[in-house]
Amino acid sequence: MNIIQIKDKQFAVSIPEADILREVERVAGEINRDLVGKNPLFLSVLNGSFMFTADLMKRITIPCEISFVKLASYQGIASTGKVKEVIGISEDLTDRTIVIVEDIVDTGLTMQRLLETLGTRRPKEIHIATLLLKPEKLKVDLDIEYVAMQIPNDFIVGYGLDYDGLGRNYKDIYTVVND
Ligand code: IMP
Numbered sequence: 001m002n003i004i005q006i007k008d009k010q011f012a013v014s015i016p017e018a019d020i021l022r023e024v025e026r027v028a029g030e031i032n033r034d035l036v037g038k039n040p041l042f043l044s045v046l047n048g049s050f051m052f053t054a055d056l057m058k059r060i061t062i063p064c065e066i067s068f069v070k071l072a073s074y075q076g077i078a079s080t081g082k083v084k085e086v087i088g089i090s091e092d093l094t095d096r097t098i099v100i101v102e103d104i105v106d107t108g109l110t111m112q113r114l115l116e117t118l119g120t121r122r123p124k125e126i127h128i129a130t131l132l133l134k135p136e137k138l139k140v141d142l143d144i145e146y147v148a149m150q151i152p153n154d155f156i157v158g159y160g161l162d163y164d165g166l167g168r169n170y171k172d173i174y175t176v177v178n179d
């Protein structure tokens with residue numbers, strides 16, 4: 001399935017699953033090496049990062065914990081710039097090593113909001129792991145240590161990412177072709 005249609009748009013495979021998994025494996029290796037002995041708490045940002053989180057966590061071999069948060073700032077194909085509340089943090093983050101697990105950092109506003117919110121809970125340190133980064137769109141200064149792949153400024157779906165709620169289920173990443 002090299003071309004898929006979602007609503008008014010066509011998408012073509014741009015990053016096949018094997019390439020994604022190779023980079024996820026590399027990031028997992030870096031985290032295993034850097035955070036050994038710190039019992040990190042991975043905070044996976046739903047919905048988009050569910051597939052990345054599953055594949056990443058299968059490759060994390062150090063003692064760790066995982067939890068899930070939700071925070072939506074995106075509607076349709078363009079970022080609204082509006083940020084919503086972070087929900088679902090029930091853990092005590094005091095003095096913990098946190099790893100935020102995100103699907104994609106686009107403008108970075110979502111990540112900035114998340115960092116602000118988590119920062120008030122007095123963690124020891126916060127690291128960021130993202131599957132994808134669109135460097136051309138980044139508006140804020142973020143220290144993103146773990147990036148699986150950098151991509152151009154095109155809209156993508158698949159491997160957890162959606163277009164109007166659709167397309168999250170595909171195992172490969174697709175880029176819009178008729179934008
Ligand atoms: P930011 O706040 O602009 O960095 O946007 C981050 C959020 O926008 C991500 O968590 C995604 O949900 C969504 N997003 C950004 N780019 C894309 C894309 O190309 N496809 C699907 N969702 C995207």
